Amino acid sequence: MSARREQILPEVPSLTSLYGQAVARSARLMVRRPGPIVARLPEIAYRVDDVRVDQSQLAAYQHLLGEAGTDTLPAGYVHVLGFPVAMAVMAREDFPLPLMGMVHVANHVEQRHPVHAQDVLTVRAWAQNLRAHRSGTQVDLVTEVGQADGLDVLWRGVSTYLAKGKPLKGLALVEAADGSRPAGGRDPEAPLPAVTANWKLGASTGRRYADVSGDRNPIHLTSLSAKLFGFSKAIAHGMYTASRALAAVGPARGDTFAWDVEFAKPVLLPGQVALNLTPTEGGTDYLGWDPRSGKVHFSGSVRPLP
Amino acid sequence: MPSNSSPRRAAVIGSNRIPFGKAGGAYANATNLDMLGAALSGLVARFQLQGERLGDVAGGAVLKHSRDFNMTREAVLGSALSPQTPAFDVQRACGTSLETVTAIANKIALGQIDSGIAAGVDSTSDAPIVVSDRLRRTLIKLSRAKTLPDRLKLVASIRPGDLAPVAPDVAEPRTGLSMGEHQALTTLKWKITREAQDEIALASHKNLAQAYEDGLFDDLITPYRGLVRDESLRSDTSAEKLAKLKPVFGKGLGEGVATMTAGNSTPLSDGAATVLLGTDEWAAERGLPVLAHVVDAEAAAVDFVRGEEGLLMGGAYAVPRLLHRNKLVLADFDFIEIHEAFASTVLTTTAAWADEKFMVSKVGLPPLGRLNPAVLNVAGSSLAAGHPFGATGARIVGTLATLLSRAKQSRPDGGPVRGLISVCAAGGQAVAMILEAA
Incomplete structure (x- = not known):
């Protein structure tokens, strides 16, 4: 480098x-x-x-x-x-x-x-x-x-x-060598796991996260401002969804950890997200999807640091 | 009491509750304090406690107004008990008044007090509606603002959206799923059928109606606001009527798998219940009966947040641990009371008790075996009576103590007559208790 x-x-x-x-x-x-x-x-x-x-x-x-x-x-x-x-x-x-x-x-x-x-x-x-x-x-x-x-x-x-x-x-x-999805990615054909939580996200979700994060990217604020950038409605900040999943894992994550997320389909606001948490060897995997269409919004994991 | 002996057992002397109302029904205009006061006054009158200074009174509600911070003490001050009777508030969701019974019984067992009342109440009709967090914070700042321009600036910062009221709901804060949605997942996991759930619901209504006919509640209930019986009780319901109801929970789980209906789920309710506890000596001095003794209690909680266990499965852990500690098995109980948050809660809990793999791997104790349905909720439970969250534990203790006393009288030379209680609660919790006829 x-x-x-x-x-x-x-x-x-x-x-x-x-x-x-x-x-x-x-x-x-x-x-x-x-x-x-x-x-x-x-x-x-x-x-x-x-x-x-x-x-x-x-x-x-x-x-x-x-x-x-x-x-x-x-x-x-x-x-x-x-x-x-x-x-x-x-x-x-x-x-x-x-x-x-x-x-x-x-x-x-x-x-x-x-x-x-x-x-x-x-x-x-x-x-x-x-x-x-x-x-x-x-x-x-x-x-x-x-x-x-x-x-x-x-x-x-x-x-x-x-x-x-x-x-x-x-x-x-x-x-990746075999041309498949990146490591840690999820097989899109796999059946959806059980619901462990359901987030009901209001139209103001993007504005509320903007208030605490300072990230006022117009695609997150209102459907009008999002339309200017090619989205049909405002979309939730990806890091809002990933950070809520991290919060859901809670103290089980420990003081130090590796936290990964891959974003798929954006979360349109207002909307709902179904969340699954699955405890794994030493950590927790999570997956968020649209409970109506079944389309995955994000997937990730919280693991102990190697 | 000699200090080297095991603690004495607290006696259940009696109980009193008001009939439970349906949300928006007979008690639509009654507050938690009103209902707790009504149940408490009935108890005081029934046991002639006017002017008595009791050791302590524990009460609580799940949905509570902030103005009711000292609700139980306020209820005592509004009653004929001596104003020198202290009181405190407790909250353990639907296990609240099983917890208040435990707290008062423990104080008695330790010799700290020789009498007390355990109570609980809840109103879904008079639930606290709060303002939005933004408006609340602005109003707090406004009350501290010293100058007019500061105040005007704060007032100007209020947005129309801030004015929308926020009503409490029964969703778990960490998952956003309602209790029904949570239990639908557990129901599916344990493959509980619609028919089995409806059977539990039907038995609850039939048993509660029969108990009223038999006069079981004559000494346990004080009528209130025109109600003499629980408003949710449908003595004329039938398997056919229950089978017609459409599922309300678990509809998103797949085609045809939703089984939980308004008939086999607890209705939202209003009501209050109280239990009088004391030492055997305290009761004897006043010529009061002793129905039963509190033997032991256990609370448990499960990790539902990460999906490791069903939200309402705490009873599958609390009861085996409690029985193990007391060297008892299910067959040692003449009565088993499992709170019917949903009919399927009863079924998933008892299925877990009988499941060797579950018990060994998750609870770390041998399976409890099959439950004899003839001892389950013999005087009905929450599906028929209703379930004012904070009042349910005290309702069950009062009813069970009477059942135990009657059973003991019918076979006075027999062995111990025991009852077991399991109440599941929000937050993945449960409280279990053992009572024994005196």
Whole structure:
């Protein structure tokens, strides 16, 4: 891997202004066709120091997601803390994929040590592993969260995004050797398991998660704003669904764990999600689907760290 | 009491409840406090406790207004008991008043008190409706705001959507599934048939109606607001009528597998029940009878959140552990009371007791064997009587103690006459108790 330059940002960027920039950039790209896009990621990592937890935002997050109101940050909340830094990488002019058109397809989190509400944190984020995919181009956004005065990474997240369309030129097609679905994926033909929970998600679900996460991507807010981006209705944030599944697993997950999710069909709002939790050797697998159509929305697992 | 002996056993002296009403029925305008007060006053009158300072009173409700934070003490203050009688509130979902009986019995057994009342109440007609979290938080901030501009700013922040009231529902907070939906999954897993469930429901109505005819409740119930019998009781129901009802739970589980109807599921109810407990000496001093003694109790809980066990299967764990500790088997009981949250709860619980694989692998105890249906819910249970959540345990203790006392009188030279209670509760819980005729 090439050496990445580290650039320190004075504070965690505002997601709202990043979305504003991204929308403006998409509009510019529509008006003025750019030259050939270089299939190369910016060789930079953004770092923000002295990141502190807003206690009232943490409480609101815990209440909305069904997490216990402790002083230990839920792994999904650490994602919320670090997400704007990763977004800032994707919003750069030299980022080769259009931010507004990208789909969050998978997320991997390692909670290596508990993160506490009083911790002063450092967040680092960069993009890596740009690769061609059957239906477009994929990229991983890596976020690491550590204590400001320590070298240890407490939390590490890898978010995989897909930009649909023709893969960028010059990228190798990275797929499983046998061309089948990625490791950990679910056989789409397998019968649905028993229901362990049923989420009734109101039309305001996206707005409520936006309130606690700061992620006001218009596709999640109202059906009108979602329509502008090609969705028939507002869709739930993928990380909202994954984080609720994590909360449902509860303390059985332990203090440290690996938390994986793969997103399939988006959850249209309002709507219902049937959830299954299946205890496995040392962990829990979860699956969310539409109880009416049987179509899978997401699948994942919470496992002890190796 | 000598300090080196095992604790004395608390005596069940008597009980009193009001007839249970249907949601929105006879008690539509009665509050939890009203109903608890009515049941308590009936008990005080029946046992001439006017002016008595009792050791303690434990009561509780599942759906409770925040203004009722001290509900049981308020009920005591509104009764003819001495105002010096202390009281406290308890909540263990549908096991609430089996838990209050346990609490009072334990205090008596330990010698801390020599008399007490255990009670429970619930109203689904007068359930607390609350405002949305956003509005509630804004109103709290508003009450703390010091300046007019601050207040106006807060008022302006209220959105129309914040004004929608929020009613409580019987869904489990962690799963979003109602109890019926949860039990439908368990029913399917244990392959319980519609016919078996309807049979339980029919027996409940027939047995409760017969018990009224036999005068069993003459000394157990005080009429209230025009009700003299439980409002849900249908003495004229039949297997045919029950078979006609359409399934209401489990409809999403596949073609033709839904078996739970309004007939074999408990109706939403209003009501209150009380039990008078004390030492044998306390009862004797006042010329009061002793019907039975509280032998032991056990609470259990299961992991339903991750789907490892059915929500209402706690009784499949509580009862085997309780019997094991007391070196008893099912055949040692003349009466077995299993709360009919749903007819299928009774069937899945008893099926689990008899299932060797389940018992050994999940409970870690030998199977209990088959239940003799002739000893099950002989005076009817919640399907016919109704199920005001907090009141059910006290209803069962009062009824069972009377049944035990009558059975003992009919064979005075026989061995011990025992009764077993199992009540499942929200949150994957259950409470079980053993009573023995005095």
